[in-house]
Amino acid sequence: MSEFDVPLFHFSRGEYVEANYQDPLLVDYRNNPLLEALPPIWDDKTVVNKLASKPIYHASENELPTHLRLHCVQRISRDFFRPLSRHLELQQSISRLIRDGYVGRNPLTPNYAFRARKDAYELIMQGNTSGYPVNTPTSAGFALVGISGIGKSSSLMRILQMYPQVILHRKYKGQDMPAPYQIVWLKMDCPHDGSIRGLCLNFLLAVDSLVGTRYYKKNVTKTPDELLPLMAQAAAVHCLGVLVIDEIQNLQEAKDDRAAQMLNFFVQLVNTIGLPVILVGTYKALPALNGEFRNARRNSGQGDATWHHFKKDDEWTWLLQGLWKYQWTDKKAELNQEFIDVMFDESQGISDIAIKLFMLTQWRALDKEIEKITPELIRSVARDRLILIRPALEALRSGKKNQIQKFADIYDSVSIDDYLDRIEAEQRQAERLEVIRTELGYDVTEQTVNELSAWLIEAGIEQGVALQSANEVTKAHLHELDEVDLHKLALKLALQKQNTAASKSPSQRGKNKLKSIPSEPNDLRVITAQGKKRKMPAYDSLKAAGYIKNPLEFLG
Incomplete structure (x- = not known):
């Protein structure tokens, strides 16, 4: 088979990092490298700030020619994300699900490495779900079902990308890791025809792409019955944390009993290797989900998520x-x-x-x-x-x-x-x-004050002065918030206040030395700081401001 015979399909990608082990703060999560390499367990406030995304917007852009403003409007669909209560609830469910699935899957236990490679395959082949070296998971997984266009897939993707997708393990407490690659999450679509063979091959191809294996090329000619245990084996060997199958309503198009067979296989993944599975789809998927998978997740503790359309509230x-x-x-x-x-x-x-x-x-x-x-x-x-x-x-x-x-x-x-x-x-x-x-912030005014004061504090302004300056500048320009450079005005006022305070208290000058704070809007430090607030790397901020040129401009 040539490299051009490999099919193209989409699966969602995330970050690839080296393991940085941290105390998970809970005793049942300690001494397990798969759990200690995960990010900390976040509180709701942290999640809100990680999820929130604002498009770039400058009041001066309203003066641009129409053909350019038309492109500015496009930013809304690309960059706008407003956290809501359902997003916090979904993040908490996923956080618990991934960690609970790893509790009984410690790769350093004496028999895990061998049995992950061997028994996952054999037990799935035999249909036997006992005797595998994992604890019975309390979080079997859940279904996320809702109306089309309510943001199920996009919200789930934002939450998953808060976690690294692949973690590379080298040594843990001086001990070599038998499984160097940990795939924390994998999200892929159910094939449009509900094909089990298509799902398995897509899964193996995704794993190959993430960790450099050759599962797909070695097994592309095998039957669905042969591919299912291989998929389970790959998931076990590479410590997959959660498998997300989107567009599960496509099972309605499956022929014969394929829908029941695929859902039963997901149940086997849960029971055999302790892998949590999340199924995502529209209400059209409900008939397919009301069988074995519903029974398997009945006692999962997470609860299915049903996203209805919003009320006018x-x-x-x-x-x-x-x-x-x-x-x-x-x-x-x-x-x-x-x-x-x-x-x-x-x-x-x-x-x-x-x-x-x-x-x-x-x-x-x-x-x-x-x-x-x-x-x-x-x-x-x-x-x-x-x-x-x-x-x-x-x-x-x-x-x-x-x-x-x-x-x-x-x-x-x-x-x-x-x-x-x-x-x-x-x-x-x-x-x-x-x-x-x-x-x-409850409204635009409070949000502006919060953002300005946080920016000033990050720039080195004392907290009380930052809050006071942000309040005064926002109040003074309440009806033109998008027409003036609030950051520049607030910084100028804050510097004046701190200089005044310093001149009144000469004895405090040595104790309260300020950072060297830029005050001009075209200062590179100001540009990178503003970019950081919009979650932009320094390079992208400087490039957007015109300070980084395309190297091709200087050729020939």
């Missing part, structure tokens, strides 16, 4: 508040109740549709030289551009079960137990939203 408003800042029209439209209502009505609380509608409306306004977006313009764009999904949105808008059932991707059959669970979930949602608001 505080979380919906919170999402729009974050989105509304990014307007490149001639004038900005202030978010009010009318906009909140019309955005909900036209998207039916489906976040992906709302974000795309917001972008489409801006593009229409720029193209037609309309100075700002209006509720009427939003409705007009929805009427013209959401034609294909309008029947599904109309069904949701009607609230009639018989209408909604026609669209399998948006339909959810709700039992009384599900209803009670949803009431509990709404209470937890309110608590988590409070954490998010506290961390990022």
